[in-house]
Amino acid sequence: MTQTRRERLREETAAEIKQVARRQMAEEGAAALSLRAIAREMGLTAPALYRYYPNRDALVTALIVEAYINLGDAMEAAEAKAAATDYDGRWQRLAIAYRDWALAHREDYNLIYGTPIPGYDAPRDQTILPAGRILILIGQLLGDAWDAGRLQLASGYGRLSAELEQAADELRPYLPQANVPTAAIILTLVLLGQLHGLVWGELYEHFPPGLAESGELFQVEIGAISHRLGLG
């Protein structure tokens, strides 16, 4: 269990590589991530990095996984500050933590939720769990609210085709709660899409400058969502 000195140094270097990569992404964008540039900044030669990551894609994957974990941690920590039965409070905290994290870690956000890096294929087996956790946080909240009779589903959600019902049903084994209605599974995805849409508009300036920065637009909309779901 006790690490040798070598093991410790090794882990520190691997972490430093990720940290420098993150810094460079912030400057040049995720797509411009370059092993040589990272090595240069660290005072190493490029081949030295191959001791830590077998190739560039492996480093990108490590960064993606870590970003999802950090986002999930931030959301979970924020949600925990609300009482378990305060569904409106949990939703708002989750949503705000999502936005705050995106603004504070723009390039990490790009990396996980932006356009995929050209020539890089995310290995789903490594990313699906940390990525799914974000959905599960939202889904869990909706499930809890449903159990407590505090979730109103929009009318259209009651008339899903058999095909869509079945496709959504297949996700059930991956959910912490099995008793949630299918419509709530669909709603989970829609809510993630709405959170992303709001952050996207602000982050990439598809909303006119000066409108979204204060956070009030986001706040108003997640309040409206909470209200129409009956969480409040």
Next chain:
Amino acid sequence: MTQTRRERLREETAAEIKQVARRQMAEEGAAALSLRAIAREMGLTAPALYRYYPNRDALVTALIVEAYINLGDAMEAAEAKAAATDYDGRWQRLAIAYRDWALAHREDYNLIYGTPIPGYDAPRDQTILPAGRILILIGQLLGDAWDAGRLQLASGYGRLSAELEQAADELRPYLPQANVPTAAIILTLVLLGQLHGLVWGELYEHFPPGLAESGELFQVEIGAISHRLGLG
């Protein structure tokens, strides 16, 4: 007005460059766009392209502007198939045209609504008009519905801070209608964000595979939106 033969050929070549660029974007991603590769595919040498575009960024800008115009055209044409007073029909057609266009032109969609290409700065003076047209299409519809007394704004939208009211008010001169309530301006942005969020989830596989492809999820949600806005 009559074009000389030379002028005609010139325009055709300029258009062919854009077309080949689009094809290559579809294969390699927008960030990988390369003048040399385009020239190669056209059977030209790379410097020849400089007769048509002063540099790579100018070509990218031309592609972006054209993409916005095409999306706007597609949405406008779809909307026109509904009666002017059928606000629900206009909204649904706008939304569906948006999704259809995104699916049919994935890399164009990436280009305008995805993560910005590293090292490329969109010249706002050239992109703002065609980009704004998408917002104006949605805004116009909301304005028309409002005038007809067929738009319900969510409760939270009635209590905007003076700062947000003012920021939204400043957009008014750019809108075709001046009489729309400020909350409807905010709502326009939110709706664009929701459309993007839904398409994003499907296109970049942030929704589990098999769920969104049929379009039913999208359809259900835009129906729900229409319903709660009172357009139906």
Next chain:
DNA sequence: TGTACATCAGTGAACGCGCGTTCACTGATGTAC
């Protein structure tokens, strides 16, 4: 209608750049007896 000249699309060579990855190696750190 024919000739002299201007325009301009496209060429080919070159510049300087950065990239990911491999390979045989050095030299310091750690381990076994």
Next chain:
DNA sequence: TGTACATCAGTGAACGCGCGTTCACTGATGTAC
């Protein structure tokens, strides 16, 4: 406690690649008289 050996982080040179952009040029197309 000291010596022999194994491990392994990091080096430096090299590979082959593609990129955007410049420059002086050729040769075909168009224009003026």
